[in-house]
Amino acid sequence: MGGKESREIHHYHEDKESKELARQTQEQMKALRGQMEQQQRMSEENHRKHQEALLKLEEEKAAELRRFEQEQAQNQQRHQEALRRVEELRADEKAAALQRLQQEQENRKRDEERARAESEKQAREAEEHLAQELQRERDNAHKAKLEKWQRLKRDYPIPDFLKNYVNEVSENSAADADRELHVNVALLGDSGTGKSSLIKAILKHFGVDLPADQMPRISMEGDGTLEPSRFPLAILGQVSLWDLPGQGTAKIPSMTYLCNMGLKYFDAICIVTDGRWSEGDDNLLVAIHYAGIRCFVVRSKVDIAVDAGVEDKGWSQTETLSHVHQQLQTQTRLKSHRIHLVTCRERFWKDFGSVDDFCKHLKQEVQASLRDEPVEQHFDLEPQEDVNMDEFDDWVMAPPGPVGVEHPRLDAGNSCLKPVVKRPREAGA
Ligand SMILES: Nc1nc2c(ncn2[C@@H]2O[C@H](COP(=O)(O)OP(=O)(O)OP(=O)(O)O)[C@@H](O)[C@H]2O)c(=O)[nH]1
Ligand SMILES: [Mg+2]
Incomplete structure (x- = not known):
């Protein structure tokens, strides 16, 4: 065994170790990637959940808002309804009051008309009565006037010169009142x-x-x-x-x-x-x-x-x-x-x-x-x-008596306020 072989062996071991390390590193990397992916997934999952939760919340909010709006609309409707009912009630009351008023007015008017008719009737009757009284008085006055006139004419003939100008009292009282x-x-x-x-x-x-x-x-x-x-x-x-x-x-x-x-x-x-x-x-x-x-x-x-x-x-x-x-x-x-x-x-x-x-x-x-x-x-x-x-x-x-007969005289002197009371007139005088 030489150095080459040991180097080779050494290389071999180094290579094996580095391969092992690389494998381990790869595994670690893989595990890390897996972890990261896991974390990514979890994060995405969380994000999704969060989004879902947000969405749910939004929906709930929207639903709540809808409910609220619905309630408000209902409330408003109820309020309107109540107002309408109140108005209707008021209108009814008003109509009833108006009707009562009209009725009262009609009654009052009827009463007044009745009272007026009654007082007119009474006034008419009083007027007729007065007119009759007046007519009676006029007739009586005219009768007295006529009698006085006839007596006057009988006792004191109207002098000829005056005949056409005296106010002859006529028998008819109306004609008498109308003449000039x-x-x-x-x-x-x-x-x-x-x-x-x-x-x-x-x-x-x-x-x-x-x-x-x-x-x-x-x-x-x-x-x-x-x-x-x-x-x-x-x-x-x-x-x-x-x-x-x-x-x-x-x-x-x-x-x-x-x-x-x-x-x-x-x-x-x-x-x-x-x-x-x-x-x-x-x-x-x-x-x-x-x-x-x-x-x-x-x-x-x-x-x-x-x-x-x-x-x-x-x-x-x-x-x-x-x-x-x-x-x-x-x-x-x-x-x-x-x-x-x-x-x-x-x-x-x-x-x-x-x-x-x-x-x-x-x-x-x-x-x-x-x-x-x-x-x-x-x-x-x-x-x-x-x-x-x-x-x-x-x-x-009195017409004067014949000449030589005593004529009624006034009191001696100038007093016009002391007439002598005449001796009673002889019958036929
Ligand atoms: N100074 C004066 N003389 C008057 C006035 N009035 C009348 N005379 C005269 O008085 C006279 C008589 O006047 P008359 O008017 O004729 O009197 P009389 O009363 O009508 O006489 P009889 O018809 O006879 O009754 C006349 O001469 C008038 O001129 C007067 O105011 N002043
Ligand atoms: Mg004269």
């Missing part, structure tokens, strides 16, 4: 006091323009008005101004004046005095008052009074006019506004005596007469209570 009324205003007073002149001024005031020959006749030296003359004064309808002849002349004696002039048939009377308040004036005033006729007094010719005041007393115009007014008020006892101081001389009107106020008063009296208003108390003092008005009225207005 006449209003007659008379101007009375002593002869020459200025009645015709005053009428002329009144006509002018109201714009009535007549031809000269149809104007009131102004008297000159005693040739005054002898016949009653009528002057239509269209201020409100059928108004007539009557220019009556003055009393106290031989042709027109005071005693028969009242009756002849048909005093009772006038609606308003104006007594014209030119300063001397005569017994005739006083008689007229009392008679007019007790006949219940509207009346005023005109003091005419105040221009002469003013002149006399200056000349005789040294009074101013105002002093004289005030004195004249006061004097006449004392004499007549009339309320102040029923006395008018006028002059027919137009040139004085800018200072005093214009007929304007009198015309205004006249118009008011005409209106009051057309409205059938009661005649107001004319005097400042009440008449005596123990005076029997009917009797007084009777004798003041």
Whole structure:
């Protein structure tokens, strides 16, 4: 055995060892690879498991979310349902309340209609009753008026000049109420006091323009008005101004004046005095008052009074006019506004005596007469209570007896408030 063989043996052993080592290394490598693959597999397995777990979790989450959403949807649905039910309930309640309200309203309306119908019925009945009462009252009043009228006509014939102008009371009350009324205003007073002149001024005031020959006749030296003359004064309808002849002349004696002039048939009377308040004036005033006729007094010719005041007393115009007014008020006892101081001389009107106020008063009296208003108390003092008005009225207005037979007179003096009570009228008188 040489070195070559030992080297060979040595190589052989080395080779065997290295082969063994390589085999071992390979085995180790293989085992390592197996381990690594194992680990890789395990890691993959873990990863897969993890992924699966994640997926499962995701799915569970998604399922949970779905469930949650489902629940929410259900809840919402339930909520909506509950709301709907509440709404329905409310709507039902509302409908029921509305129905109740409507029912109540209908009931109330029905009750109101019933009450209204009832009250209308009652009002109708009351109206009918009132109308019947009024008609009855009207009929009674008309009956009384007719009787009074017939008695008046029987006892005091209407003077011829007045016949077409007095308000005849007709038998039929409706026709009577419908007819156009006449209003007659008379101007009375002593002869020459200025009645015709005053009428002329009144006509002018109201714009009535007549031809000269149809104007009131102004008297000159005693040739005054002898016949009653009528002057239509269209201020409100059928108004007539009557220019009556003055009393106290031989042709027109005071005693028969009242009756002849048909005093009772006038609606308003104006007594014209030119300063001397005569017994005739006083008689007229009392008679007019007790006949219940509207009346005023005109003091005419105040221009002469003013002149006399200056000349005789040294009074101013105002002093004289005030004195004249006061004097006449004392004499007549009339309320102040029923006395008018006028002059027919137009040139004085800018200072005093214009007929304007009198015309205004006249118009008011005409209106009051057309409205059938009661005649107001004319005097400042009440008449005596123990005076029997009917009797007084009777004798003041009685037709005069034959000449020489005592005619009923008023009390002596100028008092228009103290009529003497008449002795009873003889039968048939
Ligand atoms: N100064 C003055 N004179 C007047 C006034 N009014 C009338 N007169 C005059 O008095 C006179 C009589 O006037 P009338 O109007 O005719 O009197 P009367 O009352 O109608 O007379 P009889 O119809 O006769 O009753 C006439 O001369 C008029 O000029 C007046 O205001 N002043
Ligand atoms: Mg005259």
